[in-house]
Amino acid sequence: SAVISQKPSRDICQRGTSLTIQCQVDSQVTMMFWYRQQPGQSLTLIATANQGSEATYESGFVIDKFPISRPNLTFSTLTVSNMSPEDSSIYLCSAGDSSNQPQHFGDGTRLSIL
C-alpha cells in the first residue's frame, strides 16, 4: 500500500497568516484528496487534487481559502489562507488508485491558530 507523508505534522500559527501543508506519496497514484477533521469529529472532504488541472472543491470550501496544487502524481499541497481560530483542525491527505481501491491516509497536520 502507498505510504503517505505529510509535513508539517503540527503547527501553531497566528491569525491572518497562511500555512502550506505538503503531502508526498511514495508511488504514483491516480487520486489525491484533502480532508479536514475537527477535534473529536469525522472527516470532511475539502477537495480532490487533480493532476494538471484545478482542484475540485466540495460545498463550503473555496479555492481562495484553500488553494491546492498537484504538480505530479506523487505530490500535492494544501494552503490554509488568512487563518482564523475556526481553522484549527487536523488536515489529512489521502491517496488511492481508483474509486473502489483502498485509499490510504497520512498522519495529518494538526493546526492551531491563536
Next chain:
Amino acid sequence: GENVEQHPSTLSVQEGDSAVIKCTYSDSASNYFPWYKQELGKGPQLIIDIRSNVGEKKDQRIAVTLNKTAKHFSLHITETQPEDSAVYFCAASMGQRTGRRALTFGSGTRLQVQP
C-alpha cells in the same frame, strides 16, 4: 449526495467479547465500503473493505458484512483485545461512474476494550 450514518457512537466491551458497529448509506450507487481505525494522534488506517459484489469478507478477527438491499454494512470484531481500542470509521464511495470518487465517512465509533 451520499450520507453515511454510523452507530453506536461509543462502545465498551470486555476483553474477549465481540464488537459490532453498523452503518447505513443513502445512495444505491455506492459500491465500495472501507473501514478505518484511527488511533490517537494518527491518521485513519484501513483495516478491511468490501465491494458491492460480495456480501461478506473476513480477515482474521475482523469481518464486514454488506446488505445492498437494505443499504447497510457492519464491522464485526471478535475476541477483542485492548489494542483494538480506537475510533472506527465506516465510509462509502460511489465509484468512477458518477465522477465523485472520494469517500463519505460515518461519524465514528469510539471502541473501548476493558482488560
